Structure formats: C-alpha cells, structure tokens
Amino acid sequence: MSTPPSEEPSVRRIDRILAFMSLGIVVLSIACFLSVIIATAVGNQDFSGGVWPVVYLVQMIGPVIAFLLLVALLIMSFARKGRSSSRD
Incomplete structure (x- = not known):
C-alpha cells in the first residue's frame, strides 16, 4: 500500500506580504546604490542636501x-510546518 501524499500547509497572506516587502526593499536598496554610483560618476559631489541623505540611509539599512x-518569514514557515506535521 502506498502512503497518502502529505498536504502542504497553504501559504498565508502574511507570508506573501513579508516576501514581497523583503523583495521590494532589496530592489529599492539596489536602485539607491546605483543612483549613488551614477551621481558620483557624473560628478555630483554635494551629497549633504536634498534627497541624498535618505538615499544613503536606504542604501545602508535596506539590505x-x-x-x-x-529570517522572520523562515521562522514562521518552519513553525507552521512543524505544527502541521505534529498534527499528523
């Protein structure tokens, strides 16, 4: 006899939100990094005013x-899978 296939727990909304937030922050951080590289190559040396401090902040703390x-997504996923396997 074959064993019935185990059902995977469904993906919750919070898991999707965390995944897309993480991806969005990484993309925004890379865009900020590229904008600093381009501005430096063009010769913009005044990074103390305007939007540049925010760009630097996003670039540094975004990743x-x-x-x-x-990490939060992984912990939640492992906990959910552990709970679903312990019920079987």
Whole structure:
C-alpha cells in the first residue's frame, strides 16, 4: 500500500506580504546604490542636501531590514510546518 501524499500547509497572506516587502526593499536598496554610483560618476559631489541623505540611509539599512524580514518569514514557515506535521 502506498502512503497518502502529505498536504502542504497553504501559504498565508502574511507570508506573501513579508516576501514581497523583503523583495521590494532589496530592489529599492539596489536602485539607491546605483543612483549613488551614477551621481558620483557624473560628478555630483554635494551629497549633504536634498534627497541624498535618505538615499544613503536606504542604501545602508535596506539590505539589513530585508534580511530580517526573510529570517522572520523562515521562522514562521518552519513553525507552521512543524505544527502541521505534529498534527499528523
């Protein structure tokens, strides 16, 4: 006799939100990084005013926040799968 296939727990809305937030922050961080590289190559040396401090801040803390969101997503996913396997 074959064993019935185990059902995977469905993906919750919060999992999708965390995944897309992490991806969006990484994309935004890469865009900020590229804008700083392009502005430096063009010769813009005044990064102390305007939008540049925010660009630098996003560039520096964006990957860290995205990583923490992914860790939270992994922990939630492992906990959900552990609960569903313990019920069987």
